[in-house]
Amino acid sequence: MDATLLFQLVLNGLIVGALYGVVAMSFVLIYKASQVVNFAQGEFLLVGAWVCWWLLTTWQLPFWAGFLVTLAFMTAFGVLLQVIVLRPLIGEPVISVIMATVGLSIFFQALMKWMFGVFAQPFPPIFAAERMRVLGLEVQTVYLASLVVSALIMLGFWWFFTYSKHGLAMRATAFDQQVAQSLGVSVPRVFAMSWAISAVVSAVAGVVVGVVNGVSSALSFYGIKVFPAVILGGLDSIVGAVLGGLIVGVLENLAQYVDAEWLNWGNMYQIAPFYALILILLIKPYGLFGTRNIERV
Amino acid sequence: MTSMAPAGDFRSSYRADTTIFPTRGSRYAMFTGVLILCAAPLVFGRYELGLLITIGFSAIAALGLNILVGFTGQISIGHAAFFGFGAFSSALLVEHHIPVPLAIWGAGLMTALVGLVFGAPAARLKGLYLAIATLAAQFILEDFFARARWFSGGVAGRVTEPYELFGLRFDREETYFYIVLAHVVVMFVAAANLMRTRDGRALVAVRDHYLSAEMMGINLAYYRTLSFGIAAFYAGVAGALYAHYLLFVSVEAFNILYSIQFLAMVIIGGLGSILGSMMGAAFMVLLPEIVQAGADLLSGGAIDRALRLGASISFLREMAIGAAIILFLIFEPDGLAHRWKMIRAYWKLYPFSH
Numbered sequence: 001m002d003a004t005l006l007f008q009l010v011l012n013g014l015i016v017g018a019l020y021g022v023v024a025m026s027f028v029l030i031y032k033a034s035q036v037v038n039f040a041q042g043e044f045l046l047v048g049a050w051v052c053w054w055l056l057t058t059w060q061l062p063f064w065a066g067f068l069v070t071l072a073f074m075t076a077f078g079v080l081l082q083v084i085v086l087r088p089l090i091g092e093p094v095i096s097v098i099m100a101t102v103g104l105s106i107f108f109q110a111l112m113k114w115m116f117g118v119f120a121q122p123f124p125p126i127f128a129a130e131r132m133r134v135l136g137l138e139v140q141t142v143y144l145a146s147l148v149v150s151a152l153i154m155l156g157f158w159w160f161f162t163y164s165k166h167g168l169a170m171r172a173t174a175f176d177q178q179v180a181q182s183l184g185v186s187v188p189r190v191f192a193m194s195w196a197i198s199a200v201v202s203a204v205a206g207v208v209v210g211v212v213n214g215v216s217s218a219l220s221f222y223g224i225k226v227f228p229a230v231i232l233g234g235l236d237s238i239v240g241a242v243l244g245g246l247i248v249g250v251l252e253n254l255a256q257y258v259d260a261e262w263l264n265w266g267n268m269y270q271i272a273p274f275y276a277l278i279l280i281l282l283i284k285p286y287g288l289f290g291t292r293n294i295e296r297v
Numbered sequence: 298m299t300s301m302a303p304a305g306d307f308r309s310s311y312r313a314d315t316t317i318f319p320t321r322g323s324r325y326a327m328f329t330g331v332l333i334l335c336a337a338p339l340v341f342g343r344y345e346l347g348l349l350i351t352i353g354f355s356a357i358a359a360l361g362l363n364i365l366v367g368f369t370g371q372i373s374i375g376h377a378a379f380f381g382f383g384a385f386s387s388a389l390l391v392e393h394h395i396p397v398p399l400a401i402w403g404a405g406l407m408t409a410l411v412g413l414v415f416g417a418p419a420a421r422l423k424g425l426y427l428a429i430a431t432l433a434a435q436f437i438l439e440d441f442f443a444r445a446r447w448f449s450g451g452v453a454g455r456v457t458e459p460y461e462l463f464g465l466r467f468d469r470e471e472t473y474f475y476i477v478l479a480h481v482v483v484m485f486v487a488a489a490n491l492m493r494t495r496d497g498r499a500l501v502a503v504r505d506h507y508l509s510a511e512m513m514g515i516n517l518a519y520y521r522t523l524s525f526g527i528a529a530f531y532a533g534v535a536g537a538l539y540a541h542y543l544l545f546v547s548v549e550a551f552n553i554l555y556s557i558q559f560l561a562m563v564i565i566g567g568l569g570s571i572l573g574s575m576m577g578a579a580f581m582v583l584l585p586e587i588v589q590a591g592a593d594l595l596s597g598g599a600i601d602r603a604l605r606l607g608a609s610i611s612f613l614r615e616m617a618i619g620a621a622i623i624l625f626l627i628f629e630p631d632g633l634a635h636r637w638k639m640i641r642a643y644w645k646l647y648p649f650s651h
Contacts, residue, residue, distance in 0.1 A: 037425045088627045095372050098428055099564055100626045102374075102557055107619030114612040224436075227429045235425065271440045274433040281418050281430050 009253045015143050017249020018150035022205045023222050024229040024241035025157060026198035032174040032236050033194035036086060036097050040105040041202060042223020047108055048074050048203020049210035049219055050116050056124055063126050067207065071200050078199030079192045086195070087188070109220055120216035146208045153201055154242060161238070170194060174236075228273035231280055234287030243288065248273050315493045317486075334478055338471040346470040348582060353477035354538040356578035357484045359562035360571065361531020364488060366560070367569035368497070369524035370504030371419055372428040375435035376559040379529045381442060381551030383408040383536025385449045388457035388546055397460045397541055401480070405534040411438075412529020419525050420518035435553055442548045454547030457540050468544075477538055481575075484531060488571050491527075500524055501569075554615070561622045567632025576633040584621060585614040 027041045051073055055066035085104060089097050126142075160167040172180040173190045181187050206219055229248045233240025255272030280287065308314040318324035338346060362376050387404035391397055415434040419427055442449045449455055459468035460476050467473045491497045502510035503520050511517050540546045558581055566577020592610055629636060 037428065085623055085627070092626070092630060094425065094428075095366060095568070096564070096626050096630060098372065098425070099560060100623055102560070103619045103622030103626070105619070106554065106557060107616050107623070110612040110615035110619065114609045114616070224432070227432060231426070231429055271436060274436045277433045278418065278430060278437070281422060281426060281433075285422060285426055 005257075009257055010250055013250030013253035014246060015147055015249070016253070017246035018147055019205050019209060019245070020222070020225055020229050020249050021242040021245025022150050022153050023202055024226045024233070024245045025154070025238055026201040026205075027223075027226050027230055028233075028236065028238050028241045029157075029194050029201075030198045031230075032238075033170055034082075034086070034191045036101065037094075037235075038198070038223075039098060039101040040081075040108065040223065041198075041226055042220035043105050043108040043112075044074070044078075044199045044202035045206030045209065045222050046112050046217065046219045047077065047206075048199070049206035049215045050112050052203075052207045053121060053123060053210060053215045054116070057121075070203060070207065074199040074203040075196045078196035081199075082192045082195035087191070105220070105223070109217060113217055116215075118217065120214040120218070122214045123211045126211060142208075142212045146212060149204065149208055153204065157201075157238065166190075166193060225273060228277040228280075231277050231287055234289040237287070237289035240287055240289035248276075251276060317489050317493070331478070331482060335475070338474055343470045346474050348586070350470065350474055350477050350542055352575075352579045352582045353474075353481045354535040354542070355559075355562065355582055356575045357481060357538070358532045358535035359559055359566065359578045360484060360488055360574040361528040361535070362559050363563045363566070363569065363571070363574045364491070364500070364531070365524050365528035366563050367567075367573075368492065368504060369500045369521065370507075371521060371524060373431040373525070373528065374428055374553070374556055374560065375415070375431040375438065376528070376532055377551045377553070377555035378435045378438035379408050379412055379532035380536040380539070380555070380559070381546075381548075382411055382438060382529075383533030384540035384546045384551075385442065385455060385536075386533065387537035387540050388455045389448060391458050396462075397458055398462050401534060401537040401541070404537040404540075405530045408533025408536070409526045409530035412532075413522055413526045416522045416525025416529075419521045432553075435556055439548070439551065439553075442551065449546070449548060452548065454545055456545050459544060460541045473542055477542070480534065480538055484534065485571060485575070488531075492571070496520075496523070504569075554618075557622075558618060561618060565621060565625045565632055567634030570632065570634035572637075573632050573634030576637065580621075580633060581618070584617055588614050588617045 023041060023045065026044075027038055030036055030038045030041075048070055052066055052070040055061045055069055056063065059066070061069070081104065085100055086097070089100055161171055169180065169185045170190050170193065172183065172185055173187055177187055180190075205222070209219060209222065225248065226245075229244035230241050231244070232247055233242070233244030252269050252272050256269040259269075259272075318327065334349075337349060341349070358376065358380050362373065365371050365373055383404045386407040387397075387400045390400035390403050390407075395403060415431070418430045422430055443452065445451075459466055460473060461467070465472075467476050492501070499510070499515045499520050500523075502513065502515055503517060503524075507517055562577035562581045563574065564577070565580050566575070567573030589610060592613065625632065
């Protein structure tokens, strides 16, 4: 394998992986704050991207306006989901909560197909220049933008959890709900906020993917790809989620190359992360950065 | 779960407590129920019988999943993959000149072996991690079906033979119905009996409090893996029945949506209820029919034209599945079986309902 190709594969992996990382981060955010495993994470991307696409094409809004309206909509969407569906299920067994998010995922996937059809739709062009030169490499502008957006979101998360009052309240709730409550943190509000932030961030990722590849129901597969990433990083570690996302992104690109050159099994791009997932679960079930759950009787 | 037994129904011995039918009435009700079902081919047309057959094999698969999820407290999001494995295995066995009645059980055993392999991580994992591991199993098995041409016929699918016993061919809905009914009865009685044995109680103990169960000498890893094996066995038999009903098996049928439908059957029917698995299966099979009927009712009207109901009926069905899962979880988390018990208790206690 020559070095340029390897470099290209790793770069592609990192670009996609950064997006996985962003989605994984918003998945972990919900899990940390409210102990809900969100199987509908991919549908956040899907709904966000379709809403933005609809605003841009049907209503002819400029990109920035459509994007802002999408973010506002997703905030309300996340809060409503949490209040209407997830709040009545607090205290129910894990399986019920998982199934509720699975139900949401099916529902919104079908709803989006019903409203917008099954075909991939391209976004109207957003950048003036199609390609740019960076460090002597020809890069598509959208890829570059996607990398920048991912990095910005990660920075934003870091700032939010280290300095802002709400971020600190969220960390306190994740650490111990009762103690947080007794210190004046409104736990229901933190739950709702975590869902809103997660929905918004995922929608941003959805719009980015939509701009790159077009909007289609394939977007919801990002929600499934998140699982190898978060298991690798540990379910409750935000840093782990980012790293896990990057690793999964690089892994699937390399696996596809290896498959095309030597194995010819087909479909390794989709499946390789799941083989990795099973391996990790067998060897190190709590991931790279996850908290080990020690039980005492 | 509180007992819904009416006043006066005391159990004074262990034997009475572990009996299959708590009262004589319930035993007669069961036998009459099966007898009435035997008359179904005389009354219903082929389409309705087809639905009943679908309910039958779905109920077997749902029962297997209920043993895993409802009785042992494990989670599996890959049940359709096991169901599909059973369907392909049975077709494969028939191709190697094994008669269909044996192939169905053989397929169950083969699927049970695969279930044990994928259940091995279950010995160590619980809850979320297990859910994600079985999700991976779903995708890996699906990929395997698409790739292993010797096993599944690849993308083209695999054709198989109809059910044949003592020279009789059961290849029409009217006759195949009895085959499915017989398997349903055998599998449900087996499950009811399993729950009366030491092994069945051990599974429930693992669900209720696994640490206490371990303290009492129950081997956790063994029983967790075992329940995966049992669930896969049920899924395999159900899949084989499906294969010899349609006589054609193809990869696309066993996707994750189908897995979720099995989970929905278990949840809507009632976790940890044997009869509930049947009710849940019936509900999930009939739900698309109800949606279809609703769309037909509105067809041609203004609503139909505005919302394009006719063209997007498959999406409406999927939405109905999702909505049913969420609504049941919020409003009736104990499922149809619980509702059924409440209704019965209400009539039994009628004038004195408190």
